[in-house]
Amino acid sequence: MIGASELAIFAAVVEESSFSQAALKIGLSKTVVSKKVSALEQELNTQLLYRTTRKLSLTDAGKLLYKHAKGINQQANDAFTAINELSQEVSGHIIMSVPTISGELLLADLVAKFCKKYPKVSIELRLENKLVDLVEEGVDLAIRTAELADSSLIAVPLLQSSWVVCCSPEYLNSTNPLKEIDDLKMHNCLCYDLQANGGNEWRFTKGEQQKSILVKGSMSSNNALSLKKAALNDMGVIYVPKCSVYEELQNGSLVQVLQQYKARSLGVFAIYPYTRHKPEKITLLIDSIKQAYRSLEHIFN
Structure with missing residues (x-):
C-alpha cells in the first residue's frame, strides 16, 4: 500500500536529484531512502527513475507520479506553517522574483526594511526580466507587469x-x-x-x-x-x-x-502559487509592497 511518506520521499529525491541529498533533507539514511523508492517501484510495477553514477532522471511514469507527488511536501509545509504561526512570530524564507525596474526603483529598499522589521524572515530577491514558472522554480512570490493569462496562480492587483x-x-x-x-x-x-x-x-x-x-x-x-x-x-x-x-x-x-x-x-500584480493556507509572511509582504507602490503611484500614472 502506497502511503504519503513514500510519495514525499520520492518527491524529495526528484527535487534534490540525489538520494544522498534527499536523505539529508528529510533526516533519513541514504539506504532507507533508496529502499523506499525501490519499494514504490515494485508496488507500482514500473521504473520511476533512471539511475547512473552521475545523475538521476525521471522515466515517463516517474514524471507523471512526481506531478502528483510534489504537492505533498508543500501541503505539509503549509500545515506546519499554519500551526506555527499561531504561537510564533513571523519567520521563514521567501524566494521572490521581481522585474529589474521595480527592484531598483523601490523593492530592494522595501525588502531590506521588511527583513529588519521581521528579523526571522529571510528573502532571496531575484531581479530578472523573464517570466519564471513559480511552481517549477520554487518561487514564493513574483511581481509582474503584464496582461495576465488565466492560470492557477493567485494575482493581487497593485496598480496600473x-x-x-x-x-x-x-x-x-x-x-x-x-x-x-x-x-x-x-x-x-x-x-x-x-x-x-x-x-x-x-x-x-x-x-x-x-x-x-x-x-x-x-x-x-x-x-x-x-x-x-x-x-x-x-x-x-x-x-x-x-x-x-x-x-x-x-x-x-x-x-x-x-x-x-x-x-x-499594464497592471502590476503580486503573484503567488495557490495554497490552502497562505503563509502570514507572504500576506504581510504583499501588504507592504502594495503600500509602497501606492505611495509612488504618481510616478506610474
Missing part, C-alpha cells in the same frame, strides 16, 4: 503602470518632425524587448481608436535603464514605462512626445 514615448530635447530638435505616430517611421526608435507583442510594435489609443506601428532603430534592450541612457545620449526615441524615466521627464533631460495619443497601460 502607464508607458510614455520620449527622447532628449537635443534629439528632437535635430531630426525630422515628431508630431504624429507615422512620423516615428523617420526616427531611430530604440526598442524595449519585454513588450508582449514584440519590442518593435508600438501601440497607442486615441479616443476609441487603436493604432499600432512597426518601428525600427539601431538598438534594442530588455533593460529600460539601458534605453534611458541611450536616449539621454541623444540616440533616439524610446517607448518605456513612465516610472523608469519619471525624474528625467521632471528635470527636462527627456521630453514626452505624441502626448495626444495614449500609450499602453
Whole structure:
C-alpha cells in the first residue's frame, strides 16, 4: 500500500536529484531512502527513475507520479506553517522574483526594511526580466507587469503602470518632425524587448481608436535603464514605462512626445502559487509592497 511518506520521499529525491541529498533533507539514511523508492517501484510495477553514477532522471511514469507527488511536501509545509504561526512570530524564507525596474526603483529598499522589521524572515530577491514558472522554480512570490493569462496562480492587483514615448530635447530638435505616430517611421526608435507583442510594435489609443506601428532603430534592450541612457545620449526615441524615466521627464533631460495619443497601460500584480493556507509572511509582504507602490503611484500614472 502506497502511503504519503513514500510519495514525499520520492518527491524529495526528484527535487534534490540525489538520494544522498534527499536523505539529508528529510533526516533519513541514504539506504532507507533508496529502499523506499525501490519499494514504490515494485508496488507500482514500473521504473520511476533512471539511475547512473552521475545523475538521476525521471522515466515517463516517474514524471507523471512526481506531478502528483510534489504537492505533498508543500501541503505539509503549509500545515506546519499554519500551526506555527499561531504561537510564533513571523519567520521563514521567501524566494521572490521581481522585474529589474521595480527592484531598483523601490523593492530592494522595501525588502531590506521588511527583513529588519521581521528579523526571522529571510528573502532571496531575484531581479530578472523573464517570466519564471513559480511552481517549477520554487518561487514564493513574483511581481509582474503584464496582461495576465488565466492560470492557477493567485494575482493581487497593485496598480496600473502607464508607458510614455520620449527622447532628449537635443534629439528632437535635430531630426525630422515628431508630431504624429507615422512620423516615428523617420526616427531611430530604440526598442524595449519585454513588450508582449514584440519590442518593435508600438501601440497607442486615441479616443476609441487603436493604432499600432512597426518601428525600427539601431538598438534594442530588455533593460529600460539601458534605453534611458541611450536616449539621454541623444540616440533616439524610446517607448518605456513612465516610472523608469519619471525624474528625467521632471528635470527636462527627456521630453514626452505624441502626448495626444495614449500609450499602453499594464497592471502590476503580486503573484503567488495557490495554497490552502497562505503563509502570514507572504500576506504581510504583499501588504507592504502594495503600500509602497501606492505611495509612488504618481510616478506610474
